[in-house]
Amino acid sequence: MKAIATKGASDVRATGALELIELDIEEPHGHDLRVRIEAIAVNPVDTKVRAGALGPLDDARILGWDAVGRIEAIGERVTDFAVGERVYYAGQVDRPGCNAEQQLVDSRLVAYAPRSLEIEESAAMPLTGLTAWEGLFDQLRLAVDPKAHGDETLLVINGAGGVGSTVIQLARQLTGLTVIATASRPQSAEWCREMGAHEVINHHELVSELHATGRQTVDYIFNCHDIGVHWENMATLIRPLGRIVAIAETAQQVDLNALQSKAVSFSWEFMFARALHGYHPERQGEILAELATLLDEGRIRSILGEVIGPLDVDHLTRAHEQLEAGHTTGKLVLTAMR
Incomplete structure (x- = not known):
């Protein structure tokens, strides 16, 4: 063959x-x-x-x-x-x-x-579906229930990528979460909205863009991008006792201690x-x-x-x-x- x-x-x-x-x-x-x-x-x-x-x-x-x-x-x-x-x-x-x-x-x-x-x-x-499902329900420990998490918010970093697109859809269909996705180009922002994102913000100014929505923190973060690029942003935006899941490694050093004072949980999702x-x-x-x-x-x-x-x-x-x-x-x- x-x-x-x-x-x-x-x-x-x-x-x-x-x-x-x-x-x-x-x-x-x-x-x-x-x-x-x-x-x-x-x-x-x-x-x-x-x-x-x-x-x-x-x-x-x-x-x-x-x-x-x-x-x-x-x-x-x-x-x-x-x-x-x-x-x-x-x-x-x-x-x-x-x-x-x-x-x-x-x-x-x-x-x-x-x-x-x-x-x-x-x-x-398959790959994006499995990654999104395991990240949401195994790592972030969300309930598969459209009535659950109705007062909570999920931030999806890199929402227009393959995994991000699927995360948005599953979160909208299987939970009651408010879904905020990041995108920087008009076409990718529109794609996130088509997938079901309630709001779309620019990841180049992530903290100020989220604060402009009237929120200081989010309950969950699903990061589909280099964690080193967004580590400080995530540490700032995640609420106390919140949860972060990531799928992409980084060549940069990150300060895990930055999550300690909020007792934040960080986990990897690796579909394989x-x-x-x-x-x-x-x-x-x-x-x-x-x-x-x-x-x-x-x-x-x-x-x-x-x-x-x-x-x-x-x-x-x-x-x-x-x-x-x-x-x-x-x-x-x-x-x-x-």
Whole structure:
């Protein structure tokens, strides 16, 4: 089968950054499914792994952690899926990704794809949906109840990105929170409003912009951007005994002591942690099934931003470049290899 791999490079156009390779098709065993890929989405984690965030790549590595496709074969321990069914998933960071014609994936991380969406729309949802859900309900410990948290406020930093867009929607649909999102460009601010944000403020003047809404603090912060950039802002804006969750690492040093006097809780959300450490991986399949229901009921919508084209080196390179430029609204999706 064909796949696109990387040998690691900070410059996506460098030799070996992305290249077409040929591999044998493997048969699934245990909990695995073999899926023929119909569409994939590209995430910041793709560019980070390519650039060496998880260490140097000694061998060619297949990236890609958002996919929808048809099951072609199943392992002997699979009980909930059958050949021919369409599924969607994010997979795991320590196995070959979905930038390929076919992929082996643990069935416990998989759910049936939403039946009302086009494949490109479905491909845009797994990684961001899982990250948003776990961040809101596992890390911030919010109740899944539209009547809960009605007197509380959530600040979503980088609301127009893939995760931020999904956080806004889930918070609006599944809690009673007032949602304030940050965005700096008119088109990204409008996108946040379309996702359901009650208010949108500019993150370049975050403290003064929030205070201008009449609020001095917020109850919860979901930070989808570099925590070092916003650490002091978050320490200022979070209320006493509030909670902060973050998904993006930083090269800067941050002062954790700044949260002590308010007894603020800070936690990381890393969607790959469950599979990486074997901690109840089946929960991700359950969450994806719940997200599919929300999508099919029209309570949330796909965050598909742009379909780049079929999966090939040129289109994948373009997607990496757009993500690294930092001005993408919604998710970038590519269709199956030709």
